[in-house]
Amino acid sequence: EDIRVYEFAEACGKSASEVISVLFGLGMMVTKNDFLKQDELEILGEEFEIEVTVKDALEDANYIEEYHEEDIDDSNFETRPPVVTIMGHVDHGKTSLLDKIRESKVAAGEAGGITQHISSYTVEKNGEKITFVDTPGHAAFSAMRARGASVTDVVIIVIAADDGVKPQTEEVISHAKASGCPIIVAVNKIDKEAANIDMVKSQMAERDMTPVDWGGDIEFIGVSAKTGAGIDDLLENILLQSEILELKADPTAKAKATVVESLLEKGRGPVATIIVENGTLRVGDNIVCDTTYGRVKAITNDMGKPVKELGLSETGSVLGLSDVPAAGAIMVAQDSDKEAKDIATKRAEHERAKELSKSTKVSLEEMSGLIAEGKIKQLPVIIKTDVGGSLEAIKGSLEKIANDEVKVKVIHAAVGGITESDLVLASASEGCIILGFNVRPTGSVKSKAKADGITINTYSIIYDLLDDIKDTLSGMMSGVI
Numbered sequence: 001e002d003i004r005v006y007e008f009a010e011a012c013g014k015s016a017s018e019v020i021s022v023l024f025g026l027g028m029m030v031t032k033n034d035f036l037k038q039d040e041l042e043i044l045g046e047e048f049e050i051e052v053t054v055k056d057a058l059e060d061a062n063y064i065e066e067y068h069e070e071d072i073d074d075s076n077f078e079t080r081p082p083v084v085t086i087m088g089h090v091d092h093g094k095t096s097l098l099d100k101i102r103e104s105k106v107a108a109g110e111a112g113g114i115t116q117h118i119s120s121y122t123v124e125k126n127g128e129k130i131t132f133v134d135t136p137g138h139a140a141f142s143a144m145r146a147r148g149a150s151v152t153d154v155v156i157i158v159i160a161a162d163d164g165v166k167p168q169t170e171e172v173i174s175h176a177k178a179s180g181c182p183i184i185v186a187v188n189k190i191d192k193e194a195a196n197i198d199m200v201k202s203q204m205a206e207r208d209m210t211p212v213d214w215g216g217d218i219e220f221i222g223v224s225a226k227t228g229a230g231i232d233d234l235l236e237n238i239l240l241q242s243e244i245l246e247l248k249a250d251p252t253a254k255a256k257a258t259v260v261e262s263l264l265e266k267g268r269g270p271v272a273t274i275i276v277e278n279g280t281l282r283v284g285d286n287i288v289c290d291t292t293y294g295r296v297k298a299i300t301n302d303m304g305k306p307v308k309e310l311g312l313s314e315t316g317s318v319l320g321l322s323d324v325p326a327a328g329a330i331m332v333a334q335d336s337d338k339e340a341k342d343i344a345t346k347r348a349e350h351e352r353a354k355e356l357s358k359s360t361k362v363s364l365e366e367m368s369g370l371i372a373e374g375k376i377k378q379l380p381v382i383i384k385t386d387v388g389g390s391l392e393a394i395k396g397s398l399e400k401i402a403n404d405e406v407k408v409k410v411i412h413a414a415v416g417g418i419t420e421s422d423l424v425l426a427s428a429s430e431g432c433i434i435l436g437f438n439v440r441p442t443g444s445v446k447s448k449a450k451a452d453g454i455t456i457n458t459y460s461i462i463y464d465l466l467d468d469i470k471d472t473l474s475g476m477m478s479g480v481i
């Protein structure tokens with residue numbers, strides 16, 4: 001979507017006038033600088049025998065438009081800390097482990113300040129940083145990944161040493177494997193009498209997760225979230241894994257971050273907890289995040305302290321968005337507030353359009369259901385015209401040609417060429433005909449219609465169209481269509 005006529009021509013090695021004349025021949029008036037609509041793209045694809053995929057504009061906006069790739073400069077690359085996610089079966093100690101790691105690593109003076117569990121934080125081990133993120137669950141983790149958020153570099157699967165592999169552990173294994181991230185198994189609760197690390201190892205080996213000391217490639221670290229045993233070992237292992245990954249990013253770039261949690265805070269407004277993936281996020285930056293935007297008013301770090309900026313892989317809460325973004329949304333700094341606003345507005349419009357098209361589809365389905373049941377005789381039609389004015393006129397006149405016995409049922413009316421999707425729609429309603437006013441189908445749509453037994457009538461005079469329909473209706477009255 002959002003491609004202009006001349007851009008399309010360039011992309012497929014045609015001249016703009018060739019593109020214009022194809023559309024013109026089908027009754028669609030466009031100029032070189034017009035944006036092509038979806039049906040026009042379909043038609044052009046067919047005509048030039050090229051594959052045209054109409055991409056989701058929202059996706060486009062996420063990955064192309066909003067992020068200036070030129071901002072990424074190899075020469076500025078720096079090693080960035082790993083982002084680690086812990087997943088596991090409920091009660092195996094994910095939360096306790098996250099809290100214990102944090103507690104064991106904050107400076108003594110600050111330890112008293114940690115009273116509640118938070119969703120992400122950074123710790124230091126041997127002078128190197130590690131960021132932990134608490135995803136609400138493995139499903140949420142995969143959903144975020146599906147949206148393109150790279151929220152994690154290393155996955156830790158926590159398994160209670162006294163309980164072993166459970167159904168949710170199995171799910172976690174699948175999600176972790178699918179992520180392609182290195183996996184470390186933390187065998188928790190080793191302080192317990194019933195702890196049995198070997199049992200966990202053999203259960204995991206059966207699932208293609210063979211421990212390193214058994215000749216496989218998965219590290220198993222025994223830990224206790226209660227006593228803190230093994231936690232240093234676990235952190236060292238994370239650093240080893242991340243060294244192999246050679247994680248790099250550009251701290252001088254405009255910030256790109258992932259939202260891991262968000263909420264509306266009374267008196268403060270939308271708050272988004274983020275992890276910086278690239279660049280540096282600063283107070284005062286213009287940001288866009290899905291369909292919301294704003295200017296960074298304040299940043300609070302993972303210790304709850306106000307800071308001026310967040311660097312690579314660092315985490316904190318950001319104030320200043322106009323709305324609450326969803327977890328997994330990608331936040332990107334823009335050059336100007338206008339740019340941020342434009343992108344957000346465009347996306348919001350796109351989402352609205354998507355919603356609208358969904359609801360029409362539903363009602364169309366309902367309609368064809370009604371027709372199928374139908375005691376009332378009606379003539380379902382699809383109307384396609386070259387301009388909005390004639391569309392309204394034809395639709396209005398057709399709906400008036402009705403009596404108690406029969407009437408015209410407009411299944412779909414739109415400005416644009418006659419396409420395959422119109423055929424699909426028509427075949428869903430028995431007896432549906434397609435009416436084109438100053439628009440015509442392409443050759444292949446014509447032959448497909450013929451094969452499917454769908455009538456396409458095209459007109460250039462409104463009265464001809466109306467007369468034809470009147471005739472058809474009187475035929476229906478006498479029982480002959």
Ligand code: GDP
Pocket residue numbers: 088089090091092093094095096097188189190191192223224225226227
């Ligand atoms: P989550 O559901 O995976 O987040 O598990 P929690 O962290 O809430 O822990 C579940 C229960 O196990 C709690 O009662 C914890 O106190 C306990 N627990 C967690 N880790 C350990 C551990 O290493 N040793 C012992 N003995 N108990 C633990």
